[in-house]
Amino acid sequence: MNEIIQAIKSRPDFWKSIINGHLLSNYNMVTVHRNYFEDLLSGKVPMGEITIETLAKKPIQEIPLREMLSLIKEVYETSRVVDRVEVDRENLILFHNYRNKEVIDKLKTSIVSLLEANGHLYDAKSTANMVVLTHRPDVGIRINEIVSNLKISNSRVDQDLIMFMAFLKGLKNIPDIPVSLTALGRRIGISLMQEYEKENNIKSWEFQNFQKALEIIDSKLHRESEWKPDGKNLLYTIKKCNIVAEGNSVDKYICHTIRETFKGAVNHAFGNRAELDVKKLLSHGDNCCEVLIRVP
Incomplete structure (x- = not known):
């Protein structure tokens, strides 16, 4: 208790206030x-x-x-x-x-x-x-396998995703979108950007090289996308996404994972500097997905 007693003696007013606060609130202070x-x-x-x-x-x-x-x-x-x-x-x-x-x-x-x-x-x-x-170490192992496959076979991104979605959708005891999908999406996004960095010797990410990287990823995912400058920001629109659509419906699980892949890519490239403002989503009944990327 010597260290604790010394800390209290060095700032008695502070610790008295903290202790009183916890006592008076019946330890409901945070x-x-x-x-x-x-x-x-x-x-x-x-x-x-x-x-x-x-x-x-x-x-x-x-x-x-x-x-x-x-x-x-x-x-x-x-x-x-x-x-x-x-x-x-x-x-x-x-x-x-x-x-x-x-x-x-x-x-x-x-x-x-x-x-x-x-x-x-x-x-x-x-x-x-x-x-x-x-x-869920079993799901973690499967994610690691998929990420490893992406590094040696980028052309199989869409097939690997669809196979993994089928695996996760079999988890009947989870009522909402499994957090596993969020983890999978982010890790795939980060992995893709890391591989692109190595292949193209990217030292610093800017809108221009980020856009080029995403255009390549979209082509592999069979998606039609469009990029437009919006002042100092960048507007990214997915006009058609074959990987999430089944007939006229949208698979919310795959759609969620694809969005997390994009977030993982943005976070790897720009870190906490980037802010995403989602304007439209196919899974919400819109005719496209639209997101504004802001980087100060």
Whole structure:
């Protein structure tokens, strides 16, 4: 306790206020890292990896899964982001008192993204006061296989995607779009851009070379696309997408994965600098997909 006592003695007014706040609110205060709070204010979904890495004293990718789950339990319970975390082997159950569905969805996405950054794929289901996360190493292995295939056989992108969609759609116990599809899409987008970088010696991404790369990817996916400058921004329109359409309907699972592929590509090229403003979506009944890319 020496370090803790010294910290309290060095800033007694601060710690008295913190302790009183927790006592008066019956421990309903939430204490999070400034970067986590900043992501919340900016509308992003915060992961909280900074706090985890600080405690582990190593990058999040190097933390063993067992240690990672223990750290999540410690951080989420101590910060009061959730009421309680139960670790069941490689699975997690988060107990909370949030009532807003959007808040619960963001909590679910945040923890799934955190575990994905650690190198592990999880499916998540939410109930009234719980988020249940199930480890899916089998799906993670399949994603790795597909990404590896893309690196040696880019011409099979569409076939591999369709085969994998059929595999995932067989998971009957998941009521909404599996988070596995989000992970698959992002990793494919990143992988494609990394391979393009190597083949074309790209050192820095700009709108011009990003557009050229996406035009090549679209041709392999059998999609008809159009690019138009919009001031300092770029408007990207998918006019026809054979890979997501079945007759007159749109497969929402494949459509979701393709969108995540695009997001993964944008994030790899421009990082947090890029903002996406989705204007239209085929899966929402529009006659095309349209997104505005903003990079300051």
